[in-house]
Every structure is written in structure tokens, then in C-alpha cells.
Amino acid sequence: MVDYDYIDPNDLEVKELTYPLVHLVSQKGLLETDVSDGEVVRNGEQYVMREILRTRGNDDIYIVVADTNSPELPAVSTQRPVTDEYSPVTTVNYPNFVEKYVKENLDSALPLQETRNYFFHKVSDHHREVGAPANSLVELFDYENAPPQSPVWEPLYYFVEHDLQTILEKYTERIRETLRSWLERGDVQKIANEMDAMLTRCEYQVEQLDEQRKQNTVLYE
Template sequence: MQDPPDPPDSESPTLADFIGTRDSVFVLRDPQLAKTGSQARAQLRSLPFLAQFGLDRVAHPGIYDNGLRLVEYKLLPNEDLRANGVANVGFPLIHYVSQEMLTGELRDDESVYDEQDVVRRLLRKRPDGVPYVIVTDTGSPKMPRHTRKPGKSFVDEFECTVVEYKGLLKRYLQYNLDSDLPLSSTQNLYFHQISAHHKRLGLDAGSIPDLFDYTQLPADSPAWDPIYYLIREDADQVLEDYTERIREALRSWTERGPTQKIANSMLDMLEWVDYEEERLDAYRYRHQEDA
């Protein structure tokens, strides 16, 4: 597995330049994708990092789309790729697929997640030099129907660079952000961006719940964005248990620890403004004037 060079090329915005490679197919290893059942969460934690490099077309299982997007992106559900093929898929592309999804070992009541044929076709279809980022839980993803030699993976057949997500994020933070959050608390760049923003303003920024204390937030804090998103997504407030709704919305983005506290803070603010965007605007900016 390739270790990225140090320091990164901060003048170039491409992922390849940051990693230090001429390849355009990347296997980004994030062990979080291996977790299933009640442990499955934070599968999309790498997406805010990848979005920094202009990558916004994303394929992932529909179950990851829980009604909250911490970054904007164009979604291609993996289920649609299996059903409809890849003829109309554009690149650059980020593709979230675990080893169990590749081999069909992951299944639920509705689907068998067998992505081997899809990934193989995308690897062949991709135009030269255009990024295809495969986020998975292993550095040697295997597709046994297509790679028949025991122990071999598609990285032995296609030119690609294998990197550890945690190492890339650590390096990005070292050279680009002064976050007060320890990497052990979250590997989602979005939360580190908020921490760095709040730290510059002299606010508490060392824990994730601190970042969502809406009684203290400056008007330009990125932490306001999810509140607007939730209001727009659930304008009719049809769900009775809104706390559960927010917890589920955060599930694909957050590791286990802080989710409940973030959900409580968001719910308190939503109830305070009665789920109305105009009232949220008024509170957000009046609060800063009164501070």
C-alpha cells in the first residue's frame, strides 16, 4: 500500500496531486465500510474530504442516503447501477462498495449486494486520466468471478493507487486546517472544518457537541447548514419521532459517540424556530447582533 509523499502539493487541487501519483483510479481504504447491522455508520465520512477535490458524482447504496447531506453531490444508487447498467454513468466518480458488496455476501430482505460486474464495467468504461475513486474496506478488493487467480484482486490487473483514508485525512488536516478535534473523535472532515472555523473565533471547538451549541454559534458557522437542510427536506413534519429522524439522518456521517447530542441540539433549534426557515434566519442573525 502506497504511503503518500510529504508534504502535499498544496498548489494543485486534484486528488492525484495531493496523493502524489499519476494514476487516476484510486482504492481508498476506510475500514468503516466493513461494519454491518447496528454497527454500520459513518460510511460516508470520507465524502467531505473527497469533495475538496471537486468530486461530486457519487455511487453508494441507497441505504446510506438518510435524508441529510453534509456536502452536495449527485447520487447514483448502487441498486440502479446493478439494475440498469453503467452505459450512462459519467466520470469522475466516487464509488462506495465494501468487499462483502463486491462478492454478494452482504444481503438484506430486499437486495443481494453483488457489485462485481458493475465495478468491472466501470473500470473498463472509465476514460483515461479521469478519476474513479473506489472507497472500500480493503486494500486488495477481490472480484472472484473476474479475477480467478487465488489471492489476486483487481489492483493487480488495473493500474491504480491504493491509499489509507485516515492517513490522507491526517495529512490534509496537518497542512490545511487548524482543528481542535482529535482525529480519534471523528474522521469526517466536515466536523474538523467547523472546529477550525470556531477556533479562529475563539469559541469552544474541542468536542463535536460544542460545535452544535446553537446558542453560541456565529452566523457564518457551517453548523447552521444541516438545520436548513432538515427544514427543507421535512417541510411537512410528517414524522412523529423527530429525534429518531435526525439520528438516522446523521448515521451515515458520524461515528457512534456524539450522534445523540448533535440530534438533541438540532431538534431544540428546530422546535425553537417552529421548523420555519424565516424564523431560523431571524434567530441566527439576531442572535449575533445581541451577542
């Protein structure tokens, strides 16, 4: 895995982009996600993709990670997929890529038909390695039994470090909304409650979150 800088497709200055560039988008997102250029709201990231394809140089590497090998842009062409309209374009079928990567590199106990989210499989792999519950998403987010070095703690630190200024009573809903973007299906409410309960216990303080992780060390000695 590699580090990356996230770029919001809204108000995007296409001419200021640097390469290599990876565009993670679904076919539905290309057609339905509203995107604003600062003045006009357009329906679908296809307009962003079109501008990138038109302005990039011949040597600029542009990789499209999607749920199809042949993304279609009706706003650009009603007849052919983008891989035929523009060249060269590298497409990566995300579901197939993740499935192959998980099988070859992780020992996850989660069924791939349940989720293709790499983070969840990474957590399951770690839990399995140390003998922690690893067979379901709800088990992974059981912070009473989570190993101290588990990646499952990372989302809690994210909420503490990035959401301190929000209204605390709305944390469960905020977490639930975030989880919906991570999960194809599953026990969103149960996981959100587990995360919210641990954040409340730690009073949204990094130091107390660190201490809670240390207390779980005795479970895996």
C-alpha cells in the same frame, strides 16, 4: 474541495456513467451492502464496481476512495485485490487522506482519533477561529452558542429543505439515523436533540432559522 453529483448505486445504469468517477466505499460495503439492479438484489457493491471496471474506457478516470489501499472483490477474483486484477485503478485510503488534509489545512481542536469526518473538523476550525466552543462534537452542535457563519448550521437547512413532507414527530429519529452515518462514535442522541430543539424552535422555517443565526451574531462582535 470540489462539487459533485451523487449517484445512487441502486438501479445504476453503468453504461450511462460519465467520468471522472469517484467511488466512495468501504471494504465492508463492497461485501455486505445490498445493491439492486432493478430486478436482482445482490450482496455487496463489488458487483457495481465489477461492472464499472468492465465497461469503462481506457481513458476513463475511476478513483476508489476506501478504507484500504487494496480493495478485494471475491465475486470477481478470490486471489487478488482489484488493483491487481484491473488496471489502471487509483485507490485513496480515506482515513490517511483525511488525516493528512486536516493537519495541513485546518486548525481543528478535535482529536483525529475521535473522528476523521472532514465536516466536523471544518466546523471545529471555524469555531476556533472566532473563539467559539470547538473541543468536542457536542460543543460544536450547541446552537445557542454557534457562530452565525459556522458550517454547523448547514445540516439544519438540509433537514428543513429536504424533509418538510415527513412526519415532524419523527424528526429526532430521522436526525439520529443520519448522524449515525456521519459518526464513527460519539454522542449521537445529544447532538440529535440539539438539532431537533433548534428545528422545533424555528418551526422548520428557513426564515426563522436565518433569524436565529443573526441573534447569535452578538456573541462574536
